[in-house]
Amino acid sequence: MDITSTTTQGATSAATKRSLRSARKGGRAQLSGLSRQRIRTAWLFLLPMIAGLGFVAGWPLLRTIYLGFTDATLSSIDSYAFVGFENYLVYDNGEWYGLLADGLWWQAVWNTLYLTVLSVSIETVLGVLIALILHAKFPGRGLVRAAILIPWAIPTVVSAKMWGWMLHDQFGIINDLFLKLHLISEPIAWTVNPDTVLGTIIAVDVWKTTPFMALLTLAALQMLPKDCYEAARVDGIHPVKVFFKVTLPLIKPALVVAVVFRMLDALRIFDLVYILTSNSEDTIVMSVYARQALIDFQQIGYGSAASTLLFLLVFGLTLAYIFATRLKLDGSGDH
């Protein structure tokens, strides 16, 4: 308490001195001088963040892109040769080689996109629905809120293992439950069967990350002005219409951000897929492909090339997404 009051006093007196000094120069100069000072402070506030991120974003990225053009391996990390685009595409003895000619890579790209689109869309819709329910008043709301957030609060290593156990074809509870409910006629090896495995991964991912969408949406819902709703209720407008005409446009900025981050994570999905299905070709995603090249095959050069392509793809998709939603993102800032 003491500390804050002294700082306040000190700062105020400094500000007074400053304004007195500039007052002599005239009113307009005082204003612009002060606001220039303010803008400078604002920049200073931004710098630590930029410097910190430059360190994680800039340097490793450049290094990975660079390594993608070399033939480095894990054992010869210090001595490698520059090979140009050979890791990406090369024509040799009448055959195309490299990442872009590898069917498995394209399979990984397709799986990743399929997984991302389906799971992020389902999560967004479910997350908003759950947030709306949690936003209403009902008995035991606190407990329900806590229970719903739990899947997301559990390490993926744990939940992936746990689901692997529950989905087990012999000892798993899911098969037992579905058999009893007559949803299936015989046990299914959910994580092995090529027909069910991608759907299973999407289901677990949805279970795990819907709470994230719900938390962010709930926070946005609670920042909303209450008078709009009062007005809508007095006018007798149908709740569904209120949602689409009032609520959704207002929570859109928060939703857009939540979707961007979910999209980035989904495109780089790794642990869930790797723990549930290991290196299986049916479910290979880009991160698993890159890991296999980097760690299992120890080809740093080739793996870095895969990482670089992954980066470019994610970057392009994010840019496209931001571009598509920018209008709404800007428009809502003025409300």
Next chain:
Amino acid sequence: MLTLKQSRRLQTVLIATLAWLVALAIFFPIFWMILTSFKTEIDAFATPPQLFFTPTLENYVHIDERSDYFHFAWNSVVISFGSTLAGMLLAVPAAYSMAFFETKRTKSTLLWMLSTKMLPPVGVLVPIYLLFKDAGLLDTKTGLVIIYTLINLPIMVWMVYTYFKEIPKDILEAARLDGATPAQEIYRVLLPIGKGGLASTVLLSLILCWNEAFWSLNLTASSAAPLTAMVASYSSPEGLFWAKLSAVSTLACAPILIFGWLSQKQLVRGLSFGAVK
């Protein structure tokens, strides 16, 4: 009048039932994990799976004998809180600057921040590992705090930025006319108004740090290893000991679940008082 009251009550009952059903469905896997942790390995493999059995503590006793749970838990606590604090100290001023002093470059800065989340972690593992080795940060809590802070910074800045954008600029103008410095504007005006949003940002960061497993597994050995590393140490060589794995998983989640439950009430209170307009 009575019918309106009745329909309101019916609505509440419907919403409550729906919410409880959803919560049960979502919670079931966790319930199953906790249940399995009290089974013997033989009971865990019973077909069909058993809902009723004689509970045992033998898995927990085994874990207590084999590894120092509190060592890992303490590491998790220090790393999560440390990096959340560091993250907020960097994110709040940056978000303030971007939300209230918007320039042409603000949008591209926001986008650029996202590019840190566009590489697969495994793709940058080698450069980061070598850097950490040179800096002597391998297997230190400081090292993990640094990496987690930087990993979570983009989402924290974005979230705080979005919340700050919702705050009317007039409130700041008023404080400014009273001679408040930018630091005072943040501390005295923005923090109290935006505390709901900031609280969820803090919670988000804590949970993300607690759950992170890739970097903790690759950058720590024992002295700085958090709970995720402890879980992993049980899962790889003996993947078939489901009851023990369930027990160790339950132990790893317990602190964050208790914390989430305690702070949930705070969070809700903070959130509901957070509305400005």
